[in-house]
Each structure stands twice: as structure tokens, then as C-alpha cells.
Amino acid sequence: MKTTDVRVFGIRHDERRKKPSFQVRWKVAGKEFLHTARTKGLAKAHQGKLRQAMRDGEEFDTATGLPPSMEEKATEVSWYEFALVYMALRWPHVSPNYREEINEGLTDATKSLLRDTPGRPSDEALQRALRDWAFVLPAPGERDLPPEVARVLRWVEKASRPLADLKEPVVVREVLDAFKLRQDGKAAAGATVRRKRKTFVAALNYAVDRGDFAENPAGAVKWEKPKAATEVDPRVVANPAQAASLLTAVSYVGGYHRARGRRLVGLFAAMYYAGLRPAEAIGLSEDDCTLPGRGWGSATLHRTRPTAGKRWTDSGEVHDDRGLKNRAVEDTRVVPLPPRLVVILKEGIRTHGVAEDGRLFFNERRGVLDSSTYDRVWHEARVFALPSRLVRSPLAHRPYDLRHSTLSTWLNAGVDPTEVAERAGNSVEVLLARYAKCLYGRREIANQRIEALLDEYN
Structure with a gap:
């Protein structure tokens, strides 16, 4: 049955629910209808549509309480x-x-x-x-x-x-x-x-x-989302001595006459000494780098080559070719390169050259380096570098853990979080939230300061 006997009332806050919600109330031929919205703005929008339908002279359905303009599509689409x-x-x-x-x-x-x-x-x-x-x-x-x-x-x-x-x-x-x-x-x-x-x-x-x-x-639907780990596990973090040992071990993978490991030392060093993501390091080219004879260098990051899969890329290639993570396509990020890393990168260029497009790291055919390739090298290097108990542990289990290790090291060394976040390409909030469990010694420092404060009043 259709009717124009409609009254629309004000919006009221529903305090019975845990989450804020707002109700729109109206009557059609004396029958009351309610619509609950999560925000007051959504409630006002619904109320406004009801009143507009009244002004337009639409007849409301006494069963649904809605005018034709507001009835959901009775579509059979699957x-x-x-x-x-x-x-x-x-x-x-x-x-x-x-x-x-x-x-x-x-x-x-x-x-x-x-x-x-x-x-x-x-x-x-x-x-x-x-x-x-x-x-x-x-x-x-x-x-x-x-x-x-x-x-x-x-x-x-x-x-x-x-x-x-x-x-x-x-x-x-x-x-x-x-x-x-x-x-x-x-x-x-x-x-x-x-x-x-x-x-x-x-x-x-x-x-x-x-x-x-x-x-x-x-x-x-009141459905509890499962908890997802967002903090870095401190067990994956390698200290500087362990990281240096792992980088040395990479050079032995494949034997002396096969350059499989030696060609990738610079890749892993870039992840550790500069905190680069793997996809950022793979996209790094000679033209992006300033490598002086002595002292610190720099890299201007603007390109990443993440492994995506042929079916997902427009080019049909395994690797995507895109800008920096969570940034506009044209954005860049300047990352300082420690002297030790500058030496490693220059040695790699001198020994192995660069790819046709200037990339520093490549596979045996000088194509884009696949994650499965450098993963295999890394796992072999762990066996060479670490005692058996640590090989079985989470310590530096993935190449990405080198980045976790270096950001944790910088924060624990007292480097300003704003500077660490800028070099890492993260926000300060995300950085501190992710590495909260990796900040060693902070509790002892806090205890000492509290104790010193209390001693002043004794």
C-alpha cells in the first residue's frame, strides 16, 4: 500500500550500543520506522532523502517505509x-x-x-x-x-x-x-x-x-578481527658483528669461480648499511648514487622493482617497475650511504659492472634479480656464517631482516627517530610502533632517571 501520510522526526543518539550510532525515526500511515547510522552525517543524509521525497510528493510504501527513490535495487545480480x-x-x-x-x-x-x-x-x-x-x-x-x-x-x-x-x-x-x-x-x-x-x-x-x-x-556484523603481528620480533635482529659475518659469508656462496654470491654482497650490504627495502635495492642504479673516493655517499631513490608475478603486471613481467612505497610516483628519497657501503658498491661496479639500464644488482643474464635467487644465496650464507643453534633460530632469517636490524641499531644508538624514519621511508609513528620491542636498554635508562628523581627528595 502507498501513502503520502508521512512524518519525519529528529535524529537521536542511540546510547544502547557500544559504538556511537544515530537513529532516524519516521512514521508512514502511523507505522513507525527506524534507520540506524554509524555517524550523524549519514543519519542526516538519510533524513534529508526522506524529506526530499515528501517535498516531491512521492508515495511511501507502508511495508518498507520508503519512497520509490530510496528503495534498494531489487536486482538479481549474483x-x-x-x-x-x-x-x-x-x-x-x-x-x-x-x-x-x-x-x-x-x-x-x-x-x-x-x-x-x-x-x-x-x-x-x-x-x-x-x-x-x-x-x-x-x-x-x-x-x-x-x-x-x-x-x-x-x-x-x-x-x-x-x-x-x-x-x-x-x-x-x-x-x-x-x-x-x-x-x-x-x-x-x-x-x-x-x-x-x-x-x-x-x-x-x-x-x-x-x-x-x-x-x-x-x-x-559484530565480528572480532584476528590480531595481526605488527611489531618486529627482536629475535630476527642481527648485531653489527653478526651482520658483517653474514655479508662476508655471502661472498663464499657458489665458490670462488662462480660469482653468484660475490655479485650480491652489495645488495645485502645496501639493505643493512642503508636500511633499504629489497625492492629499493634491486631498483638502485649507478646514476642514482654518489660514490666519492672517501667519506659518505648518497643514493636518490625513486624506483623499486618488487617481485609481483606475471599475471599481475601490465607488462607481463615478473617484476613491477614503480615508484617508492606509499609515495607519489614522482617522489624521491635521499638516503646517506656510509663509507663502508660506498667501498662495497664501488668494488661491485668495478668487478661485475652494471646492467644495461645501469642497475647495480642483476641475475646471471643481467636481468632483474628475482627474490627467489637472492633468498637462496642468503640461506646458504646463514649456514656458513652462523653456529648451528643460530641457523635454526629466527636471527636474520630473511634478507628483509637486514633492514629490521639496521633500523633497530640506529634507534638503539640514539639516532633521532625523525631522522631514522626519513632514511627508512616510514612515518615516525609507524617506525616506533614496529620497533618498540627492539629498543634495548630503554627500561634501564628510565629506571635510572626515576631513581635519580626520587633520590632528590630523600
Whole structure:
């Protein structure tokens, strides 16, 4: 039944909820309706739409309490169809690594939103079809698919639940809970779960923009996010003597006549002595560096070459070619190079030369260095450099731990956190939060100062 008998009341704060929320109240033909929003601004927006519909003379539905202009689209679009549209929308505007994150989140969400209809493929076939073919550009409809993959995706199209099912909080919770499990049924890491949830929520935000939902349905679910480790484990931090020993050991990997290890000494030294990220060190070229005969040098960072995977990059290459992390494409960062590192880099250029585009570090074919290559060298060097008990420990287990080691060393040496953050390309807040457990001796210093203060009054 439709009517113009409508009254819209003021906004009230709902104090019964833990999180701040605001309610819009209105009556249609004497029947009361409520709309709860997370912010007062959203509540005012909903209230404004109701009043505008009244001014326009729209008839309100006595069952839903809404005018035609505010009723959510009664669309039969499936989640899978919507997810393909969202993937294609986001793909051109995000980095290759973020494309993989979107693929991962949409794949798991799609699997959890499938009806159990006849002909269901195996879990392995579903995973392969969605991960390798569905949520990758070009889209399935724009390229030829292997027959077995095409059969799986046709089944997915028919079995996918409607997008509108996500209006039900219990359905949203099912998806979120599915993120907590790996393919083998074991618990997923907290960071992985949070990453998938981020993709899912972002997709639902787009559904709101399209008009499929009035508000993001994930906001109505009280779901506890798993904790994700953000602080650096102090056990991975190598002291200067251990780091020097590891760098020396790198030069022995592959034997004297094979330069596999000696060619990469400078790469690991750049991570340790200058605190570079691996992708920053791999993108470093001779033209970026000032390497004087004596004293400190510098490197102007502007390019990174992270390993992404062929399916995620526009070029079809394994490595992306992009600017600095979390910065505009044209941004640069100047990093001082200690004298010891200057000597190592000059020696590397003199002995091994540079790649065709000037990069200091490269593989045996002078191509872009792959992470699997330098990982293997690093793990062999750890065996050479460390006693067996430390080889089994987390100490400098990954090349990235060299960066953790140097930033921890700088902070513990008393270098101003602002300067450390500038060299590292982090904010001070992120720096201190990540390395809080690696700041040795601070408690003793604080105890001494407190004790000295108390002694003044005794």
C-alpha cells in the first residue's frame, strides 16, 4: 500500500550500543520506522532523502517505509557477477601486489557464497578456476578458457548466491569466518584474514555506491578481527658483528669461480648499511648514487622493482617497475650511504659492472634479480656464517631482516627517530610502533632517571 501520510522526526543518539550510532525515526500511515547510522552525517543524509521525497510528493510504501527513490535495487545480480565487475573496475588503478590481494579476497568470498548445487567441482578445481582465470584481466568473457576451466566457471555462474543475500548479517558473517581458514582447513594468519576482509569490505562499499545497499552490510556484523603481528620480533635482529659475518659469508656462496654470491654482497650490504627495502635495492642504479673516493655517499631513490608475478603486471613481467612505497610516483628519497657501503658498491661496479639500464644488482643474464635467487644465496650464507643453534633460530632469517636490524641499531644508538624514519621511508609513528620491542636498554635508562628523581627528595 502507498501513502503520502508521512512524518519525519529528529535524529537521536542511540546510547544502547557500544559504538556511537544515530537513529532516524519516521512514521508512514502511523507505522513507525527506524534507520540506524554509524555517524550523524549519514543519519542526516538519510533524513534529508526522506524529506526530499515528501517535498516531491512521492508515495511511501507502508511495508518498507520508503519512497520509490530510496528503495534498494531489487536486482538479481549474483555475487560472482558483481565481483567480476568490481575486479575489472579496480584493476587498472592499483599496483600488481594489490591486484593479487583483490584476487585472493574475491576468490575466497566467492567460494563461500556458492550454493551446494549438483555438479559441484572439487575444491582444487574451484580454487584454480577463480584464482587463475576468473579474477584476472582479461576477464573470462574476453579470452579463451581451457574447457575444464570454462565448465567450472559456468557452474559458478549458476551456483553463486545473489548479491542481495548479503543484506543478511548471518551471510556476511559466513564469508568473514571463511577468511579465517586456509585451503587445508588450518587457521589462517591474522594478517591474511585482515587483508581479505579489507578487500571484501571495499567491494561492498562499491555496492553501496552502485545503490545495491543503503549502507555497507559488513558494518552490521559484530565480528572480532584476528590480531595481526605488527611489531618486529627482536629475535630476527642481527648485531653489527653478526651482520658483517653474514655479508662476508655471502661472498663464499657458489665458490670462488662462480660469482653468484660475490655479485650480491652489495645488495645485502645496501639493505643493512642503508636500511633499504629489497625492492629499493634491486631498483638502485649507478646514476642514482654518489660514490666519492672517501667519506659518505648518497643514493636518490625513486624506483623499486618488487617481485609481483606475471599475471599481475601490465607488462607481463615478473617484476613491477614503480615508484617508492606509499609515495607519489614522482617522489624521491635521499638516503646517506656510509663509507663502508660506498667501498662495497664501488668494488661491485668495478668487478661485475652494471646492467644495461645501469642497475647495480642483476641475475646471471643481467636481468632483474628475482627474490627467489637472492633468498637462496642468503640461506646458504646463514649456514656458513652462523653456529648451528643460530641457523635454526629466527636471527636474520630473511634478507628483509637486514633492514629490521639496521633500523633497530640506529634507534638503539640514539639516532633521532625523525631522522631514522626519513632514511627508512616510514612515518615516525609507524617506525616506533614496529620497533618498540627492539629498543634495548630503554627500561634501564628510565629506571635510572626515576631513581635519580626520587633520590632528590630523600
